[in-house]
Amino acid sequence: MNFDLSEEHELVRRTVREFAEQRVAPVAAELDREHRFPYELVAELAELGLMGMPIPEEYGGAGADTLSYAIAVEELTRIDSSVAITLAAHTSLGTMPIFMFGTEEQKQEWLPDLASGKKLAAFGLTEPGAGSDAGATRTRAKLSDGNWVINGSKIFITNAGTDITGCVTITARTGDDEISNLIVPNGTPGYEISAPMEKIGWRASDTRELSFREAAVPEGNLLGPRGKGFMQFLEILDGGRISVAAMGAGLAQGAYDLAAAYAKEREQFGKPIASFQAIQFQLADMATEIEAGRALVYKAAWLKDQGRPFAQAAAMAKLYTGELSNRAVNASLQIHGGYGYMDEFAISRLYRDQKILEIGEGTNEVQRMVIAKHLGF
Numbered sequence: 001m002n003f004d005l006s007e008e009h010e011l012v013r014r015t016v017r018e019f020a021e022q023r024v025a026p027v028a029a030e031l032d033r034e035h036r037f038p039y040e041l042v043a044e045l046a047e048l049g050l051m052g053m054p055i056p057e058e059y060g061g062a063g064a065d066t067l068s069y070a071i072a073v074e075e076l077t078r079i080d081s082s083v084a085i086t087l088a089a090h091t092s093l094g095t096m097p098i099f100m101f102g103t104e105e106q107k108q109e110w111l112p113d114l115a116s117g118k119k120l121a122a123f124g125l126t127e128p129g130a131g132s133d134a135g136a137t138r139t140r141a142k143l144s145d146g147n148w149v150i151n152g153s154k155i156f157i158t159n160a161g162t163d164i165t166g167c168v169t170i171t172a173r174t175g176d177d178e179i180s181n182l183i184v185p186n187g188t189p190g191y192e193i194s195a196p197m198e199k200i201g202w203r204a205s206d207t208r209e210l211s212f213r214e215a216a217v218p219e220g221n222l223l224g225p226r227g228k229g230f231m232q233f234l235e236i237l238d239g240g241r242i243s244v245a246a247m248g249a250g251l252a253q254g255a256y257d258l259a260a261a262y263a264k265e266r267e268q269f270g271k272p273i274a275s276f277q278a279i280q281f282q283l284a285d286m287a288t289e290i291e292a293g294r295a296l297v298y299k300a301a302w303l304k305d306q307g308r309p310f311a312q313a314a315a316m317a318k319l320y321t322g323e324l325s326n327r328a329v330n331a332s333l334q335i336h337g338g339y340g341y342m343d344e345f346a347i348s349r350l351y352r353d354q355k356i357l358e359i360g361e362g363t364n365e366v367q368r369m370v371i372a373k374h375l376g377f
């Protein structure tokens with residue numbers, strides 16, 4: 001057993017940490033305050049080859065492994081969740097379905113632009129009436145004259161409505177007992193995208209409601225075999241959970257770093273508050289849990305890279321880091337006292353950005369359901 005990261009993985013960490021600290025940190029508060037999508041940063045991430053990390057080079061990606069990708073997402077989230085989720089949703093949810101299930105023609109059409117970050121892709125599973133019960137999808141698609149004609153709606157879809165979004169992959173009912181995946185290009189007549197949804201966190205990320213009214217896409221936009229769409233999306237979610245779990249570890253680390261620095265600087269009763277054992281214990285607990293959470297994330301990524309079953313490990317990592325990041329931002333804000341409640345202190349943004357990590361890509365309860373199922377219950 002070897003817990004050391006390879007030189008290549010260390011290089012990914014150093015590169016992304018430097019980018020996050022030098023390019024993202026100075027603008028993160030402003031983007032959040034103005035609810036402004038980080039176009040410039042996405043272009044820079046694309047330049048660094050980070051917008052399609054796990055996609056092979058022949059399709060315009062970086063050909064990196066899952067562990068490298070998880071480290072990159074972790075390092076971005078340590079500084080800002082909006083930028084991190086933009087990259088993670090684009091990669092794991094937007095691009096992956098086309099890479100994993102697309103025909104060679106679909107891959108050639110979409111992947112070079114997506115994996116190089118010229119365009120973004122979104123993943124449309126959730127509907128107003130189908131959240132945790134994602135199989136209850138009501139969006140329908142009917143084959144007519146060589147086109148799939150789509151009617152229905154999706155909600156909370158990340159990256160669906162930016163100026164550079166190329167497409168969304170959706171689940172739709174293509175028969176009474178049949179769910180399939182379809183690629184819907186932005187600009188398709190009858191496909192409407194709402195204004196950005198207002199959120200308590202992830203404010204610089206793009207979240208939209210989608211509606212389809214007689215929206216027609218060519219028959220060839222079916223992704224994977226007809227009727228296999230739901231299973232395909234579950235497989236995508238398994239992989240996506242590793243990146244959301246990496247976000248949990250990264251966010252908790254960011255919260256720890258802010259708390260540790262503040263505790264050394266803030267004086268009360270004539271001493272830095274870091275000298276009080278009550279504060280030290282909170283930092284010790286945070287550091288311990290972060291270490292455990294990170295190990296779960298890396299193990300899930302490693303299993304995936306070995307081509308071994310990883311769904312249970314990914315759900316465990318996502319559940320644990322979701323809950324640990326909640327405890328970490330709470331403790332960090334507590335250590336900041338009243339200042340932590342003020343917008344000008346970064347911890348207030350991290351605190352707001354945290355909660356969704358326990359909801360998106362399956363709530364804590366759904367992760368427990370997945371884990372219990374793997375345990376044989």
Ligand SMILES: Cc1cc2nc3c(=O)[nH]c(=O)nc-3n(C[C@H](O)[C@H](O)[C@H](O)COP(=O)(O)OP(=O)(O)OC[C@H]3O[C@@H](n4cnc5c(N)ncnc54)[C@H](O)[C@@H]3O)c2cc1C
Nearest residue numbers: 123124125126131132133156157158359360361362363365
């Ligand atoms: C900012 C943001 C971005 C998102 N991005 C995307 C995206 O890009 N693509 C996409 O498809 N979706 C996206 N989502 C949707 C997200 O995945 C769903 O919100 C999530 O799966 C939960 O569904 P729901 O909100 O309908 O909650 P519900 O399913 O209604 O759940 C409500 C509560 O009931 C609990 N619950 C439900 N069923 C059970 C059960 N059987 N046992 C115990 N408890 C249960 C849940 O755990 C939860 O606490 C996003 C959501 C947000 C907020």
